[in-house]
Amino acid sequence: MTEFLEYDGGRIAYDDNGAEGPLVVCVPGLGNTRAAYRFLAPDLGESGFRVVTCDLRGSGGSTAGEREYGQDALAGDLRALVRHLGAGPAFVVAHSNAAGAAVVAAAEEPGLFGGLVLVAPFVRAGAGAGLRAGRFVRSWTRQWAGLFPKDKPEDFADARRELSESLRQPGHLAALRAMIAAGAGPAEAALGALPVPVQVVMGGTDPHFGPDPLTEAEWIGERTGGEVVLIDEAGHYPMLDRPSQVMAAAVPFMARVAMRRAA
Secondary structure, eight states: OOEEEEETTEEEEEEEOOOSSOEEEEEOOTTOOGGGGTTHHHHHHHTTOEEEEEOOTTSTTSOOSSOOOSHHHHHHHHHHHHHHHTOOSEEEEEETHHHHHHHHHHHHOGGGEEEEEEESOOOSTTTTTTOOOOSSHHHHHHHHHTTOSSOOOTTHHHHHHHHHHHHTSTTHHHHHHHHHHHOSHHHHHHGGGOOSOEEEEEETTOGGGTTOHHHHHHHHHHHHTOEEEEETTOOSOHHHHSHHHHHHHHHHHHHHHHHHHHO
């Protein structure tokens, strides 16, 4: 059942499996909803984690309106949610622009976070510069479809329909445009001050990062001291087109971090 955090003049929608294990908060990227983790979240739960999937402000079940939509604002939402859940320090699995927001959140309040899994992260100025929300929902969903250059998930048609329905909710397309316009500058500024363990997960065919996504992943890894995992056949959504490989990387990473913290 969906729950809500009333915060900053709006509400953040989230699902919580209620398990007893370490907390993992899964955050979707631009124009997407918490359903982006529909394959990964159950497997994380079976691996012993308390899994919370949330919607960004202005997407899915979360409200839009006259609000800020840059990475600083999204980082504030993430910190508020972790405090609300009362089970930190939390691991965060965050995608795309939300990965940048997770970097900002952890740099500003590291005690809330145990580690970050940054999936296809937008963490420097100019990242995602080719994105265009346009005036109509179909222009975004057309771009979204192109981010699976190798394989699409089996429920692709249903997922696209649900994504379109989300973007048609009042204020949601405007929120998407505002997130794109805000850019990833805050994350780039925060990278050098990031005191929590990081894993970078990058798809080898991700069209957002040109012909060599590994170069971007290694750039981020160098600045954060983080691990780098390249999933060769994945596009911009490894948790959807290669979820088992994301699991194979993220779960051991989080287990290692938890063991070091307990030692």
